[in-house]
Amino acid sequence: MTERNPRLIGRVLTAFALTASLSAVASGTDVAAAGAGVCALGEGELTIGDLPAGSSVVLCNAVGRVVTYDGTGVTVPEPGMAVSIDMLTTDGESHGFTLEVGDDGRVSYNLDDANPDSSTAGYDRPDPLANTVDPAVDVPEQDAVADPSDPSDGAEVADTDALRAPGACSDGAYKTADLKEYGTYNWYIGDDGMPGGLSRTNAKWAIYDAIDNITDSYNNCGYGDSVGAKANFLSETGREASISKTGRCTGNDGVSVWDAGNIKDSAVATTCSYSWPMPGVKNDLREADVRFNTYDYDFTNKPTSSCLNKYDIRSVATHEAGHVFGLSHVGDGHENLTMFTDSFLCTTKARTLGKGDVLGLRSIY
Structure with a gap:
């Protein structure tokens, strides 16, 4: 029964x-x-x-x-x-x-990134639908290993700040959403093709690295890691991110999936997050799906001096992971922060958090 x-x-x-x-x-x-x-x-x-x-x-x-x-x-x-x-x-x-x-x-x-519930003193609610992926495609939990090199030729481009905005380490701007992962964000690699032509295994490590950039508050500004956010890769899955080709969140199934495919043509990537409302404190994250737009844009895991019209996978993934853990966008004048609203071609700078990104995470965790 x-x-x-x-x-x-x-x-x-x-x-x-x-x-x-x-x-x-x-x-x-x-x-x-x-x-x-x-x-x-x-x-x-x-x-x-x-x-x-x-x-x-x-x-x-x-x-x-x-x-x-x-x-x-x-x-x-x-x-x-x-x-x-x-x-x-x-x-x-x-x-x-x-x-x-x-x-x-x-x-x-x-509608405007305002945060009605600023308190973070909530709790993680048990999810009866967690880990519902077919056990036939599950694999044991694994520890992180070094990300394999992208086959692209040449040295990876340097992480440099845009000149039109304050440097990443001097810009303390941030916004947060009404969202927090009170427990551990458990995620899967989905069934669609991966960005940059990566295998599912290599894509897993690129995304793993990007999520770690958020949970470990990776930065070059001298800030230590005092962020208590946690994440765990579970396995590959036959499921897909619940995001349509028109960029709509299509519904929650309790499984957080990262994949790639066709979404709204102006979007490089999209995150759909589902949470349990918790009045007075930040909502409790239940599921967050992420999809890269490989239908309209090209991606690479290693931008080099010969890079042309490609987005860095780990920069985009770090930005999206910021949304998963409760960060919102910052706008014009903050181009050097990971959570800036746009992503730049052939640059790796969003892999490394700026002052505002770190302060935003610390305000939540």
């Missing part, structure tokens, strides 16, 4: 009770008396205007529908879940937002 998920059953019962309660109110002659949440949605993708803050995903039958904003989109989760999308784009602008559904089914949005 299939084991029942007590949390899921509880949510179903809560949603049923909410539907019955609100339906009873709405059945009167004055529908407006039912308050916010009574709605009828049209076909196709929705905007935040179609499903405004305060709407009920139960009455609106909105769970599973796509809501768009600022060129991005997320699939509405079940009550008691939040979803965030962050795009690393080529226009230097920040693109992304968070849609949160309370336990009562009501929608709220975070």
Whole structure:
């Protein structure tokens, strides 16, 4: 017999009770008396205007529908879940937002990287869906080893600052999201092709190195590692990141996957994060998927002097790992920080954190 998920059953019962309660109110002659949440949605993708803050995903039958904003989109989760999308784009602008559904089914949005819950004194909630990948493709946990060399010829380019902004070690700017990994971020390499033509094994080590840049707060500024974030690679998997070719977050399955493929053409990479809302403290990360856009852009694991029109895999991956662990974008004037909204061609500088990146992580962990 299939084991029942007590949390899921509880949510179903809560949603049923909410539907019955609100339906009873709405059945009167004055529908407006039912308050916010009574709605009828049209076909196709929705905007935040179609499903405004305060709407009920139960009455609106909105769970599973796509809501768009600022060129991005997320699939509405079940009550008691939040979803965030962050795009690393080529226009230097920040693109992304968070849609949160309370336990009562009501929608709220975070559209501008504001952080309503700044406290980090929360806790890690057990995930009943963790490690659901087919055991046939799982392998034992492994320790990190040296990243194999990229076959590209020539010496790797030096890590240099852009001249139009403060140096990485003198720029203390940062933004944080309403998100924290209170436990250990367990991740997988997915089933799609890998950036830069890397094998899945070599891609694993490149991404492993990038995630370590965040969890170990790797920098050249003299800051020691006082960040308590933790991550663990589990295995390769037949799963794919839950991100569509139009750059939409398509839903959570409890498995955090890194892969590559076709996403929105202005995005170099996209991260979709799912979390449990925790009022008063930062939301608890449950899952974070990352996809590189190999349909529109080229990547390399070793930019050299002959590099042309290629993005550095580990620079992009370090930026995306920053989103996984709760960092948001910084904009114009902060081009030398890892979390700058754009990624630069043929440079490795985003692999190394700047002052603001480190301070942002320290503010969370």
